[in-house]
Amino acid sequence: MTDTIGGIRIEMTDAPDQPAPSEDLLALYRGFERELLVPLWAEIGELMPTTPTSRALPHRWEWSALHQLAEQAGDLVPVGRGGERRAIALANPGLGGRPFATPTLWAAIQYLGAGEEAPEHRHTQNAFRFVVEGQGVWTVVGDDPVAMRRGDFLPQAGWNFHAHFNPGDAPMAWIDGLDIPYAHFVESTFFEFGRDRVEDRSTPERSKSERLWAHPGLAPVAAADSPGTTPLLAYRWEHTDAALAAQLELEAQGEAHTVEPGHAAVRYLHPQTGGDVLPTIRAEMHRVRRGGETAPRRETGSSVWQVFDGSGRVRVGDHEWSVNRGDLFVVPSWQPVSIVSEASADDSDSGALDLFRFSDAPIHLAMHQFRSETEDDKR
Numbered sequence: 001m002t003d004t005i006g007g008i009r010i011e012m013t014d015a016p017d018q019p020a021p022s023e024d025l026l027a028l029y030r031g032f033e034r035e036l037l038v039p040l041w042a043e044i045g046e047l048m049p050t051t052p053t054s055r056a057l058p059h060r061w062e063w064s065a066l067h068q069l070a071e072q073a074g075d076l077v078p079v080g081r082g083g084e085r086r087a088i089a090l091a092n093p094g095l096g097g098r099p100f101a102t103p104t105l106w107a108a109i110q111y112l113g114a115g116e117e118a119p120e121h122r123h124t125q126n127a128f129r130f131v132v133e134g135q136g137v138w139t140v141v142g143d144d145p146v147a148m149r150r151g152d153f154l155p156q157a158g159w160n161f162h163a164h165f166n167p168g169d170a171p172m173a174w175i176d177g178l179d180i181p182y183a184h185f186v187e188s189t190f191f192e193f194g195r196d197r198v199e200d201r202s203t204p205e206r207s208k209s210e211r212l213w214a215h216p217g218l219a220p221v222a223a224a225d226s227p228g229t230t231p232l233l234a235y236r237w238e239h240t241d242a243a244l245a246a247q248l249e250l251e252a253q254g255e256a257h258t259v260e261p262g263h264a265a266v267r268y269l270h271p272q273t274g275g276d277v278l279p280t281i282r283a284e285m286h287r288v289r290r291g292g293e294t295a296p297r298r299e300t301g302s303s304v305w306q307v308f309d310g311s312g313r314v315r316v317g318d319h320e321w322s323v324n325r326g327d328l329f330v331v332p333s334w335q336p337v338s339i340v341s342e343a344s345a346d347d348s349d350s351g352a353l354d355l356f357r358f359s360d361a362p363i364h365l366a367m368h369q370f371r372s373e374t375e376d377d378k379r
């Protein structure tokens with residue numbers, strides 16, 4: 001219930017036993033306004049809900065539309081100093097047109113034409129790249145050029161200098177995930193330009209970071225005792241694919257190492273800490289076998305998913321979409337998500353649905369505010 005006294009709205013929605021409107025009450029509310037004060041009883045319903053409510057809405061973006069616009073931008077908009085990147089961000093329809101996929105996460109398609117270079121810079125925001133199709137761009141982190149190919153996950157923690165260059169003769173598009181909205185909200189951001197042109201144009205198969213860190217369970221002793229942000233700059237598809245395949249193979253042999261029947265998943269970890277790969281971002285790859293279906297699951301914090309292979313149907317809250325390779329969708333805080341794998345004619349042989357996912361879970365975990373549940377947990 002809302003009442004108005006002398007043009008001042010008095011919210012009584014969540015407060016029982018409110019006094020009847022009177023001249024004295026009016027004076028009190030005018031006093032609050034004059035002194036820039038707001039009483040809790042007027043706001044408690046919105047600020048302290050019984051369960052998380054998100055301004056972000058479930059939404060799906062189709063890769064074909066995104067890619068086409070990125071290509072058009074490639075023809076029309078140069079990439080260079082100032083604009084820095086030809087990156088086009090998902091703008092959640094619940095977040096007022098801001099370039100925010102969720103209240104904490106940035107997700108963008110980035111496009112680099114043949115011969116182009118995105119100039120070096122660094123920022124405190126944490127970032128990663130994920131490649132759903134193509135290859136041919138090297139992201140140079142510090143002095144380490146790192147190849148980008150389909151299926152690779154390339155984390156890049158805050159304050160590392162980075163540039164991207166495309167030495168080949170074909171354009172390439174990929175997605176970026178960053179904690180830009182979170183960093184903006186907590187007002188912690190720094191930014192610096194680097195070199196306008198990175199001299200090292202080498203295009204190694206394997207980056208230095210992989211030569212040092214991509215050996216299972218092994219760390220250089222010189223670095224082992226002093227973990228900083230992740231030193232491993234590429235998680236290659238062959239490893240991710242093999243890890244997912246093994247879970248489903250073992251399941252077929254009667255051993256349960258999957259999230260649930262027919263649903264394998266792996267998480268990208270920091271090789272030194274064994275924890276989430278980035279301080280603010282959790283990243284995972286999921287595989288739902290042909291015809292499989294995941295139980296509705298919800299958690300605090302928001303996620304962005306991208307279909308890597310296959311097709312199917314996704315339900316988020318009361319939204320439902322069919323999805324195909326490259327499509328992205330957003331799961332707001334505490335909204336249940338469930339996924340059905342529906343093989344279509346042009347899918348890969350396995351007919352499985354592979355999905356890349358990233359979320360802001362590390363923030364909620366660090367604050368001791370992470371919760372997750374399925375229908376099973378509630379029984």
Ligand code: GTQ
Pocket residue numbers: 085087088108110123162176178
């Ligand atoms: O590639 O460095 O989508 O700094 C947003 C900010 C990409 C990048 C984005 C960035 C980058």
Ligand code: FE2
Pocket residue numbers: 121122123127162
């Ligand atoms: Fe950047």
